[in-house]
């Protein structure tokens with residue numbers, strides 16, 4: 001009891017006096033005050049004991065981790081007014097996005113203290129009242145989007161002279177009065193449509209197309225006779241523009257998706273089903289078979305009897321099968337369970353489409369497995385966005401990771417430069433992947449197996465931690481006699497049939513990944529002549545002969561003082577690749593062991609003092625700084 005109390009005391013003192021490297025304590029407290037006082041319907045993983053800069057969803061810190069510079073929390077279900085004196089304490093803030101919530105009340109006056117603010121996205125909320133009168137306090141503003149709110153009153157004159165402002169969107173509010181003569185030299189994007197503005201258009205804004213002023217009562221003055229009339233916007237048809245470059249279409253049409261889907265397209269349109277995560281989770285704890293389905297799902301079943309792209313997140317993934325077909329595609333790689341393509345949709349969304357081969361499961365089993373896999377929301381598990389099942393085609397749609405797989409980083413692909421990976425990065429990959437696999441193993445009553453752990457299925461998440469992909473497929477594909485391939489290097493000795501993967505065999509495969517990270521060598525590689533070497537056997541032989549230092553990647557040798565950590569990691573890896581499955585540690589233990597390699601890591605992640613336990617899905621956006 002006392003020990004626990006002391007532990008907590010140390011923790012709290014630690015938080016206040018911040019020995020934690022690079023944790024901006026003042027900003028953290030401001031954020032905690034903010035989230036505590038603004039109700040929201042989705043939970044945030046803002047754990048008071050974890051470092052803001054590394055774990056908190058939606059938060060970006062400055063390079064030296066001394067300040068919070070970006071807060072991006074779109075679609076979290078915030079409702080109510082912004083609590084005063086919370087966000088305004090983030091005095092180094094540059095990017096603020098709270099779009100697509102249900103925030104009410106006036107524009108927060110105290111935002112005037114955010115003098116470095118450059119990007120402000122508050123669109124799609126329920127703000128009301130006048131716009132701030134003195135915009136000159138934000139002289140660094142680049143982009144402002146306040147559209148789709150209930151702001152009223154006049155457009156403030158002070159928007160003039162904002163020398164960096166390039167985008168201003170005030171559409172769909174209730175602004176009234178005349179448009180001031182805004183002298184904004186760099187302004188490129190403007191939208192004032194659908195307000196209640198009147199009077200004539202000032203000369204300074206006559207360079208913008210008429211369409212950005214529609215839905216007001218504005219006279220375009222005598223300039224009308226000088227300018228050619230602006231054509232009315234093209235009537236919107238349901239037909240999407242055809243992509244001109246036939247490459248993409250050919251690629252996906254030709255390569256990926258065969259007749260089955262084309263038939264479906266001819267058959268008619270596709271009904272997309274978007275149902276909320278919560279609902280689906282409830283479904284799961286209930287019973288899928290026994291009518292526990294959400295109404296939407298039942299409707300979609302009857303309307304589109306057979307095939308559809310089923311989404312996991314909300315409807316904001318605005319693409320359908322047709323878009324996928326039209327996307328330009330590029331082969332990313334052939335894996336154990338199929339081929340992965342990178343597909344770039346017309347709206348520039350990039351996704352990974354995985355075309356599965358040899359699926360033996362029937363539709364219901366397949367769907368059930370997808371539901372299990374898709375329900376996992378964890379920062380170290382790649383998110384399944386959608387899936388598709390028809391007789392001829394089974395597709396899975398994932399997030400795309402721009403940096404490529406850990407395998408590509410370690411071993412380089414043909415013709416590509418390999419990225420040097422320092423020890424810190426490798427530690428983050430190891431601990432992230434371990435946490436991800438541990439999470440997978442906790443799923444489905446603790447029975448889910450990843451089944452395909454290897455470095456080409458591990459990516460870096462936005463925090464640069466390992467993130468596992470391609471899980472849960474072993475049980476739905478046909479029994480494969482293991483091919484003599486790279487995958488073989490990861491297979492536990494007891495596994496003779498890929499379908500029979502177990503959690504213990506996942507541990508073995510993970511151990512091989514750790515060895516890869518330590519040695520920089522592929523699981524199966526050739527030395528000098530033609531001889532094929534198994535990484536596990538090779539490491540054992542070197543260690544047995546007490547040449548331990550020889551096993552480590554030469555690239556790591558230039559980092560000082562890491563030898564002890566590497567030796568510890570090597571011990572963990574060797575315990576994972578034990579021959580006897582029962583002798584291998586379980587994933588949660590492995591997570592602890594790896595966290596202990598760097599004691600600081602473990603200290604930062606106690607499960608006590610959690611603000612809210614569940615994680616926010618990653619899908620709640622990683623925005624980049626120029627788009628919202």
Ligand SMILES: *[C@@H]1O[C@H](CO)[C@@H](O)[C@H](O)[C@H]1NC(C)=O
Pocket residue numbers: 067091092093116
């Ligand atoms: C604001 O930004 C400037 C330049 O980006 C920086 O030098 C300054 O320290 C920032 N101010 C605060 C309070 O962070």
Ligand SMILES: *[C@@H]1O[C@H](CO)[C@@H](O)[C@H](O)[C@H]1NC(C)=O
Pocket residue numbers: 102104126128
């Ligand atoms: C927005 O606020 C107005 C009143 O201020 C209210 O009538 C309306 O229902 C709100 N809309 C939403 C979507 O909350």
Ligand SMILES: *[C@@H]1O[C@H](CO)[C@@H](O)[C@H](O)[C@H]1NC(C)=O
Pocket residue numbers: 134136137
């Ligand atoms: C607006 O803010 C700027 C910068 O803080 C200040 O110099 C100016 O006096 C203010 N104008 C008004 C009318 O308050």
Ligand SMILES: *[C@@H]1O[C@H](CO)[C@@H](O)[C@H](O)[C@H]1NC(C)=O
Pocket residue numbers: 136157158159160161
């Ligand atoms: C903008 O700058 C000009 C010249 O510097 C000045 O005369 C004018 O008052 C300023 N306008 C506003 C709204 O601050």
Ligand SMILES: *[C@@H]1O[C@H](CO)[C@@H](O)[C@H](O)[C@H]1NC(C)=O
Pocket residue numbers: 123143144145146147167168169189190628
């Ligand atoms: C503002 O938001 C609207 C709605 O999301 C979007 O259509 C528009 O492109 C944005 N405008 C700017 C200037 O960011």
Ligand SMILES: *[C@@H]1O[C@H](CO)[C@@H](O)[C@H](O)[C@H]1NC(C)=O
Pocket residue numbers: 147148169171172191194
């Ligand atoms: C304003 O609302 C209309 C109708 O709801 C919508 O069509 C339009 O895209 C909105 N404009 C912006 C900039 O969001």
Ligand SMILES: *[C@@H]1O[C@H](CO)[C@@H](O)[C@H](O)[C@H]1NC(C)=O
Pocket residue numbers: 174176177196198
């Ligand atoms: C629009 O403005 C006029 C006067 O300029 C006012 O009478 C009217 O009530 C306003 N309409 C809305 C919807 O705000």
Ligand SMILES: *[C@@H]1O[C@H](CO)[C@@H](O)[C@H](O)[C@H]1NC(C)=O
Pocket residue numbers: 198199217219
């Ligand atoms: C539009 O503005 C003109 C004067 O600028 C006014 O006479 C007219 O009544 C206004 N129309 C509406 C619908 O408010």
